[in-house]
Amino acid sequence: MKRIQIIEKYADFFNDTKNEPIVILQGSRRSGKTYQILIDLGLTFNLQKNKIIQIFSERPEQKESGLFRDFNDIWQGFNYEQHSSRTPLINKKSGSQIKFINIPNNVSAFDYAKNIGKANVRFLNECNVFDKKTVENLIISNTEKMYLDFNPIAKFYIDDYITKTNFLKTTWKDNPFLSEVQKQVFRDWTALGKSAEVGSYNYWRWQVLCEGNYSELVGSIFTTENIHFTQLTEKEVSELQHIIIFADPSKATGHDYFALALTGIDENGNMILIDSFSENKTHRKLIADQIKAWQKQYDVERTFIETNGEIGKGFYNDCINSEIPVSGWYSRNNKFERIMANYETITSRVFFQDNANNRNFVKQIYQFKQDAEKENIPDDNIDCLNNCVIAYKSQYGFLGTIFEN
Numbered sequence: 001m002k003r004i005q006i007i008e009k010y011a012d013f014f015n016d017t018k019n020e021p022i023v024i025l026q027g028s029r030r031s032g033k034t035y036q037i038l039i040d041l042g043l044t045f046n047l048q049k050n051k052i053i054q055i056f057s058e059r060p061e062q063k064e065s066g067l068f069r070d071f072n073d074i075w076q077g078f079n080y081e082q083h084s085s086r087t088p089l090i091n092k093k094s095g096s097q098i099k100f101i102n103i104p105n106n107v108s109a110f111d112y113a114k115n116i117g118k119a120n121v122r123f124l125n126e127c128n129v130f131d132k133k134t135v136e137n138l139i140i141s142n143t144e145k146m147y148l149d150f151n152p153i154a155k156f157y158i159d160d161y162i163t164k165t166n167f168l169k170t171t172w173k174d175n176p177f178l179s180e181v182q183k184q185v186f187r188d189w190t191a192l193g194k195s196a197e198v199g200s201y202n203y204w205r206w207q208v209l210c211e212g213n214y215s216e217l218v219g220s221i222f223t224t225e226n227i228h229f230t231q232l233t234e235k236e237v238s239e240l241q242h243i244i245i246f247a248d249p250s251k252a253t254g255h256d257y258f259a260l261a262l263t264g265i266d267e268n269g270n271m272i273l274i275d276s277f278s279e280n281k282t283h284r285k286l287i288a289d290q291i292k293a294w295q296k297q298y299d300v301e302r303t304f305i306e307t308n309g310e311i312g313k314g315f316y317n318d319c320i321n322s323e324i325p326v327s328g329w330y331s332r333n334n335k336f337e338r339i340m341a342n343y344e345t346i347t348s349r350v351f352f353q354d355n356a357n358n359r360n361f362v363k364q365i366y367q368f369k370q371d372a373e374k375e376n377i378p379d380d381n382i383d384c385l386n387n388c389v390i391a392y393k394s395q396y397g398f399l400g401t402i403f404e405n
Helices: 008-016 033-047 066-075 109-114 132-140 180-194 201-210 234-238 284-297 310-321 335-340 343-349 356-365 380-396
Strands: 022-027 052-057 089-091 097-102 119-124 142-150 167-170 228-230 241-248 258-265 271-279 300-306 327-329 350-353
Touching (some): 008 033, 022 033, 033 052, 033 142, 066 097, 180 201, 241 284, 271 284, 271 356, 271 380, 300 310, 335 380, 343 380
Parallel strands (some): 022 142, 022 167, 119 142, 271 350
Antiparallel strands (some): 089 097, 241 258, 258 271
């Protein structure tokens, strides 16, 4: 049986907050907060009788990845049984059960939370991904304790739940179990951030990802220096795996673009933008025809349609009625947060096939900034591309970084 890696700072916090109905952990990347919450949940699972524990995340819960893997890594050898990663773990001694819940992207998290029933203990991993109404529903139907954790990508509703006694902030320096490679990345980011201008990406990365603080970004985020093009041969394109299409529907007028992305995974596990489409003056039928053309030309595994608004739902229904195979997709969190959560992936693991469509597509991405929506700057293309990244991470377990693997 392996030794459980308990960090004293967290153990003291959980002991001090044992009677708090909500506990909140804010931290930098790799501060250890999620892992330590899983240890505390495991103690409840093993020692308390007949508790129902639920863990919510957007990450895949398959055996080989995500929180399910981490929990098994911590508690392997203890008295629980499981039939699959989709069914609860049941402790044979305590009678408690723990279920890992990955809310499907084709449903509203709010509607899902309304109908999930009661639990004794819940953990909402990366709670800033979920809107406040969803969190409220989960709190209302929870009887004992709620754990919330997050990285401070951008300000959100969490201050409404923070008290003087239920909050802990940590950084990577609080985690003694990081590898030297990981520690060096943080040291490098810190050095770059300290010498950077306030408002620059390097400064923001230092404050948010290293120090666990909120920070503001000023100016363009994606540039010709951090967006990478490639030139694959026709044969190399044909060898790409897990090809998907993502559609981000819009009114296709003014600053509102209808964006499509066709992507695949190469032999190194990187995402390739094979082709793209982005128009603010077009018709739904032409877009549906483009999807059908790609589905005919490539071995497309999934086609996702974002269905958050009425326009998306309408386009999804148009595709279904036209017998175009598609899946609904419900985007969570605000756009800036979900894009910045994948900045490192987009700038290191995503490559644009060098063609006219992608060169046109990326022009809008270069304009993206923190206040893009407020300033009516189009941000549909980067949102569409980022949703492909999210799809590969959540549906396939691909595109992990040094901090996610």
